[in-house]
Amino acid sequence: MTIDSVRGAPATPAHAEPDLVQLLTPEGERVEHPDYPLDLSPEEIRGLYRDLVTVRRLDLEAVALTRQGELGIWASLLGQEAAQIGSGRALGDHDMAFPSYREHAVAWCRKVEPLKLLGLFRGVNHGGWDPAEHGFHLYTIVIGSQTLHATGYAMGIQRDGVLGTPSAGATIAYFGDGATSQGDVNESFVFASVFNAPVVFFCQNNQWAISEPLERQSRIPLYKRAQGYGFPGVRVDGNDVLACLAVTRKALEAARTGQGPTLIEAFTYRMGAHTTTDDPTRYRLKTEEEAWKLKDPIERVKAYLVRSDMADQSFFDEIEAEAKAVASDLRKQCLALPDPRPLEMFENVYAERHPLMTEEQEQFAAYLASFEEVSS
Template sequence: MGTADRAGSRAGREGGAAGQQAPAADAVQLLTPDGRRVTHPDYDIALTPGELRSLYRDMVLARRVDAEGVTLQRQGELGLWPSLLGQEAAQVGSARALHDSDHVFPSYRDHGVALCRDVDPLKLLAMFRGVNNGGWDPVEKNFHLYTLVIGSQALHATGYAMGVAKDGAQTGVIAYFGDGATSQGDVSEAFNFAAVYNAPVVFYCQNNQWAISEPTEKQSRVPIHRRAAGFGFPGVRVDGNDVLACLAVTRAALARARSGGGPTLVEAYTYRMGAHTTSDDPTKYRDPAEVEEWAGRDPIARLKTHLLDNGWAGQPFLDEADREGEALAQRLRAQVRSMPSPPTEAIFEHVYAGPHALVDEERAEFGRYEATFAAPGGK
């Protein structure tokens, strides 16, 4: 690529259709990057100092769990870890808008949402260690299993939402996915089914601007939230680094869904400050200046400044949140390292709800294959 091509590519990222780099002018914002509270004519929210401190704590814990996941993978304790660094506000804000009866269909990066649904992060780590296929009961917390197939959870969520609507339940359903998933046919199909059947579902796209090494403008010629109009339902873009705006917009979208108003597409415009996963090297395709610029819009620092400036938190509270995060990380580290490996035949369990002849045949064949290996310590 020549100098002119590189400059054009850079300009496209900074001012192109997807609006990369600068926060979009049409994004709902209630808390500016310097921690100043602002209002919005359509979305506003009144929170107590205690509720604001709770949001801060949630984001701090999510970031600390995420950092521990990265460290454990680097130490060989996990096979892979997808980092949420920079997306804490998008996840915590939206998750705190949920009612207990609402259902969540996550992707594979939504660790902050899992924490807000009281899923033990050890179960997340166990999955990426290869010890189980999820490890939590989706019904217990109304938090379904992580989906590694890009975008398929949007269809799962839509089908579930159509079902609860037929049951007459006033329940909201939310599907989380990234900007890259919007290029998948599953997501477009989910949009169409949700619109036609007026399904009570919120499509929550965390646009972190990079689908692995592909920038957003290679995923869409228009801002992602505008795609909703083509399917016949509303879309809204929110500042994904503003936890208050994410909470307010998601709360409104879920209320609309529960009351029979149908689907909404929320585009949380944020930034992935880390790698796509621990197997990715973002320095190969991303400008360091871009990362530095977005670090100045850190979602946790933004709320921290707001709390301190208004006298609603002091250093003791901040220190306690950090200590709680460190204690959680130490527990996870110890439990992951002492986690026993499952028996090899466990892979055949829970494939179907009941016995299945083909699975029984495969289990027996695997047992015969395993028997050909010498026992540990044997000859």
């Protein structure tokens, strides 16, 4: 079911409807889709390639830092770069993104410093960025709860009366395939549908909810679930940055103009572990990973740039050098992060202090002081 068919336009016959929106094949061949035209300059396409390479390099650096004991944990985005960069670059100045804990590339698009992300996983800050400044909310660890936040925020935009105006914004909620089994996500679908809220639900279907495969999550393709709630759903090739950009742009524009919510299922694959505490070799086959390597989001853009004469080897070498330098600088900054004072955990928690918190803080302060007494 296409977005337009739900909103009243003539539906495409079922037998002619493509299951997967794709604008760039794994071999780097540009194809057209009648519902999702996309006209980008060579400079813009090179910019997307730069984004993809840079965020992958930063992600690999974070994994290495975790293995070396410098981060407590990390949720890698390896394989999902196109879904995040494509959707992230579709966002406008007035839009607000609500991430889970893996949207490092969307954070990059919203100009959140990568060091802020590492500080969170290093345990030295509470997230550390201003959501309003970046149009990017803080990471959400509780699975799926950010969809309720995004829906509520979207309903607030709706009540501001700005939809359909140049200052209109929309929200986008990021979550994985496993989160679609959570009650919060389903409740947000109900509210978004009934109130026609300006929200885009962006599901990165990376095939695995930790060790649980997709077939144990749903009997039908995830994008078709939207039909039961009364709003459109579309499945896009999540390894195709151009398709993700075009589909998300259209869904956001529909939301901003009062046409309500859309569910986007970005069909992709989590190439790495769920987090650095996970071992995917225990539950999935190597052959599966090898098959998805042939659909690599970066390699297909590189192939497109080469076959279209939009870039040469010097460009690719330059991007690799840039990404390496950014990652090296990030490592140095991470290692230089100071450890917070233990009692700082009580700061910036509540707007006003209350007796229980004061009591707990005093108990913890006494506990810390006991070590000083022993050492003296």
